[in-house]
Amino acid sequence: MARQRRAVLAAAGAVAAAGALLLGTLPGQATPTPTAAAPGPAYVYRVHAPLGAAAQDLLGKGFDVLETRDGQDLFVAGDARVGERLRAAGFSAAVDQVVQAPQWTPPAKRWQSPSYTAADMADTYYGGYRTVNAQYAHLDSVASQYPGLATVVDYGDSWRKTQGAGGYDLRAICITKKVSGDCARTPSAAKPRLFVMGQLHAREITTGDVAYRWIDELVTGYGNNAEITSILDTTEVWVVPIANPDGVDIVQQGGNSPILQRKNANGSGCAADSNGVDLNRNTSSGYGTGSSASKCDQTYRGTAANSEVETRALQGLWKQLYPDRRDGGMTTPAPADTKGVVLSMHSYSNLVLFPWGSTTAQKTGNDAALRGMAKDMAQIAGGWGYGQPGEVLYNAGGSTDDWVYDELGVASFVWEIGGASGTCGGFVPAFSCQQSTWWPKVKPMLVYSAKKAANPYGGGTPPPPPPPGCGKKTNDTDVAIPDGGAAVTSSINVSGCAGNAPSGTPVEVHIKHTWRGDVVVDLVAPDGTAYRLKNTSSNDSADNIDTTYTVNLSSEAMNGTWNLKVQDVARYDTGSIDSWSLTF
Ligand SMILES: [Zn+2]
Structure with missing residues (x-):
């Protein structure tokens, strides 16, 4: 623990030095007091607030306290007026960082689309x-x-x-x-x-x-x-x-002046990034601790628990x-x-x-x-x-993580x-x-x-190991497909997998062909039942089949010999089975 904390402290110290240099002073010297009126630059202030009463007082007054601590100090984000408010409330407030606004471009769309395409990704x-x-x-x-x-x-x-x-x-x-x-x-x-x-x-x-x-x-x-x-x-x-x-x-x-919104959007009348309720202070577990009752504060807990x-x-x-x-x-x-x-x-x-x-x-x-x-x-x-949290950062009640443990264990x-x-x-x-x-x-x-997840507290039964031999099975031996000829097959033997196959079994098929519309593909179960994966379509002149089909095989036992059956039903173009897989 001590070793780990030192690493965190060293990192935070480096920030303090960098921030001071940026402002033209050296660590340990008095830092300049930002006085520009809003909307000026944003700052991170270093505030003396040891664990306990001082830290809780800082949170209770609604300052935007960041989720980081350096020894006796916490950090508060805000503009020049926030520095004045901190000092007026009796806190030290040294400028630790000047926050540079990243350059970014706002996305074209707002709100949820009724349906999504690949372009939305x-x-x-x-x-x-x-x-x-x-x-x-x-x-x-x-x-x-x-x-x-x-x-x-x-x-x-x-x-x-x-x-x-x-x-x-x-x-x-x-x-x-x-x-x-x-x-x-x-x-x-x-x-x-x-x-x-x-x-x-x-x-x-x-x-x-x-x-x-x-x-x-x-x-x-x-x-x-x-x-x-x-x-x-x-x-x-x-x-x-x-x-x-x-x-x-x-x-x-x-856009080019990112909005550091923390809360949800339920609120109005505050600055651009300050409307809303802090969703990690709003639950009924420990509601009221380490949060603010003022609607524009970043730790505003909302009008009531939940x-x-x-x-x-x-x-x-x-x-x-x-x-x-x-x-x-x-x-x-x-x-x-x-x-x-x-x-x-x-x-x-x-x-x-x-x-x-x-x-x-x-x-x-x-x-x-x-x-x-x-x-x-x-x-x-x-x-x-x-x-x-109170051992390393500050106490904060009404969080979702406390609620999950509190209500459900x-x-x-x-x-x-x-x-x-x-x-x-x-x-x-x-x-x-x-x-x-x-x-x-x-x-x-x-x-x-x-x-x-199976046994976090150590008193349960560890999960049974998955049945041996199941998982993904592949046959990647090439099989030539004769032009306009008889069906050919490629087989996969499955053993050691108890029970029936899943209702959504993925069947991954890779076939090389210069006119894939000529090709009809079936999956044949060990008991001989055929499942049609692909019909012919004479207009489909594209090359190759690289598709994962999802097949309901719930009435089939997994064990046995499975066959991929492929036939080229038209003349001129030809190809081969490249590989295929079953995943149980
Ligand atoms: Zn957070």
């Missing part, structure tokens, strides 16, 4: 970050490309949509190797569930991008990567890439996905065989947090297991800090992804930082979390 801002529409188009694309793995779920409407003022659906995707009953919204699911959420705080744009990459990692890894295949054979992975789409819509509209539609929609979804395993007081544990893990991704400060966020006076009844997992996650990330974590300094630090790192820096750290943390 290219709708990005700030060098590649996906808009809400691009993320939603991606979900649809994944579900149609991988019907045996992915299911898109609409779990509610954003505040603006409920007002008939634009807005978005609230969308999740369930990814698993589907068998009957999977991805149903019932808490009695056979498979344990990992739930991963990004952009509850809209401006924390790294988190939506990480969610996007995780979805792709899962669906492309199934059948190709043993670890991912095993996860999806045994676990349901639920991903909400954008939990606050109205807020992200505001962020992405910022007042926001986005909050209630998430709570409704979690109640559908997880049985209630915990009742009683703050220290009552959930049973040791409780299943499931819920991750809420935020940025930044390279921390792993777990309940209680509302207080450090009490530890949860599952503290040892939660703390142990947080330590593992922090280590996988390369030495992040970890602890209850499910193991629940916050990841504060990102450094306070360096070229990839802050709220809005360059898009290239996602590939180079953050995804390589977060991916193994996600894999770890998925494996823990």
